[in-house]
Structure formats: structure tokens, C-alpha cells
Amino acid sequence: MSEVGIPRVYWKSGAWRYKCNARQKALVGKSWIRLGETVEDARAEYNAWAPRLFPKAGMGRLFDKYEAEIIPAKPSPATRKSNLDELKRLRLVFAECEPEDITVHDVYRYMDARGAQSKTQANHELSLLKHIFRFAQRWGVLEHNPADPVAKFKLKPRDRYVTDAEFARFLRFTSPWVRRYALLKYKTGLRQKDLLGLRLDQLGPDGILLRTSKVGKQAVIAWDDELGKLVDEIKADNLSRGRQGPTLFCKRDGMPYNKDQFHSRWQYGMKKAMTEGMIERFTEHDLRAKHATDAERQGIDVQTNLQHSDRRTTEIYLRAKQVLKVSALGADAFIVE
Structure with missing residues (x-):
């Protein structure tokens, strides 16, 4: 926000000017409105324009x-x-x-x-x-x-948990591209937007450097042998199909995937696994929940892994996905040989 204290007001061509949005441009017939050379003049002129800029x-x-x-x-x-x-x-x-x-x-x-x-x-x-x-x-x-x-x-919270056996079968029968994506999703627990937007310059010597799209916190996912090998496979696949772009996951021309393009690739891989592997459908987001549930079972701090600012958000991923283990009681005393 400028020193005038009004959003969309900028110093341009020797005066304070208000930049109209599309609705306002249609109303007043201008993209920029000159407000004046001083802060006081700009505020007064903005107030005079306000009824036309916000007519209802x-x-x-x-x-x-x-x-x-x-x-x-x-x-x-x-x-x-x-x-x-x-x-x-x-x-x-x-x-x-x-x-x-x-x-x-x-x-x-x-x-x-x-x-x-x-x-x-x-x-x-x-x-x-x-x-x-x-x-x-x-x-x-x-x-x-x-x-x-x-x-x-x-x-009702979604309670679909992808079992280890299901996930292994999915990886076996899905398309190679989806297999690599799903493995990276499971290993890192990253949101779809952060995975598709993962740039090569975020692949540092110590791990994958992150600033997540939702909460903006910095984090590092440390390398292990599996993670390093998987990233190398993804880059090699990009080069074999076309060229490597600035993002780890990219199309043949090197450009990043948008949401719709990714959805098409995911659905193709899912249908292939359902048809050939006879698995039950699950969503891409269910893999983030699997990451969370499996991480908690391994004693890992799930809130940190999912980069949630509120533990209650993390609980949404865990609460419905935990499978309760019920113990059977001994009945030896009642059994007559």
C-alpha cells in the first residue's frame, strides 16, 4: 500500500494515480485516474471518485x-x-x-x-x-x-486410508509418470501445488528447500538414497520425453503442469491401476493422509511434516484414518475338551 494509505494508488508519471479494476474501468472508462501530486490532494480526489468507483x-x-x-x-x-x-x-x-x-x-x-x-x-x-x-x-x-x-x-471427515498392500499394487500397475509422482508425494507429504511447482533451484545440497504455498514457512526435506534416486529418475524421464524445464515435474516442452493437466495424468494412471490391478479408487490427496498416518505410526512429528500451523488441522488427516486394533479375549477357561 502506498503512503497515501489507499489500495491500488501508485505514484505514476508525476502524480498519484488510482488503478481501476476491470469492473471500475467499465464504469468510468479509464484504467488510471489522476488523483493529484500531494497526499492530501490524492485522498480528497479519491473520496470524490469513490461514489463512481463503488456505485452500489x-x-x-x-x-x-x-x-x-x-x-x-x-x-x-x-x-x-x-x-x-x-x-x-x-x-x-x-x-x-x-x-x-x-x-x-x-x-x-x-x-x-x-x-x-x-x-x-x-x-x-x-x-x-x-x-x-x-x-x-x-x-x-x-x-x-x-x-x-x-x-x-x-x-464427515474422509476416512479413506490407502493400505500398504493397495499402494504397492497401485505403484505396480499405474503409469510410470504417476508412479514417480505418487512415490514423491508419499515420501514428502507435500501438497499438490507445492509438488507441481517444485523448482530445480530448490534441490539443494542438503535436501529439498521449501516455502509452502499455504502457510509460507521455510523447511528442508533432507536427502536420503531413495529420495535422491527418485528425483534423478524424474529428471531423466523429462529429458527422455522432451526437455527439462525449471520445475521438477514438467511437460514435454518444459513448461509446468497446471491443475487440469495434472488431473488428466492422474486419472489416466488411476484408471490403469483400477483396470489392471483391480484396486479401489483413491484420490491424490489421500496419499497426503497416508503420509500423515504412517508418519505418526513411525513416531514422526506429523504437524511439522505436513507444515500445519494448527495441530487441529493435522488431526483432520489422522483421526478418521487410524484403524483401531481390537484384542480378542482369552476363552481357555470356558473350553471343554
């Missing part, structure tokens, strides 16, 4: 302000993208409402309707709506947050 008087204007000022400041690109998608859903229902007219009942009705389609997405959208209303309180728009009392849906 109710929730629409509140959504516009949140989109322009708050979402861009969030550190994670994935969070910013998901927030924009969630905001589109909220706009469809609440954009023409006045903030003070929205009740707890209105929010519950929204949750019921969205929950019928996806309880998970409904929970995400509720979280965003609560956050928007908290900023509305901060900005003096509202005294009370009508979304605060609304409870999220309780979701």
Missing part, C-alpha cells in the same frame, strides 16, 4: 470495496482466487440488498440452498461473508454481524 449503495458496494482493498492484500494466490469465486456466488444473492436489512435468517436460508449443492462450498462462502461483515463493522457500515451466529455444516 448497499451490499454491492461493500463487496466492491472488499474486492478492491482486502482480497489483493491476502498473501496466498490460491486464497485470492477462491475468495473471488466465492464472492461471485455471494453477489448473486446479496448484491442488491442493504447490509442493515440482512438477518441471521437470510444467511441461514442461503446456507440451506447452497448446502443442497455443496456443504463444503457453503462453509467457505459463509466464512467469507462473515469476514466481509467484520470489515463492514470496521468501516462503520454495520454495528452487528448478521452472519456471526450462523453455524457451518458439520462435514
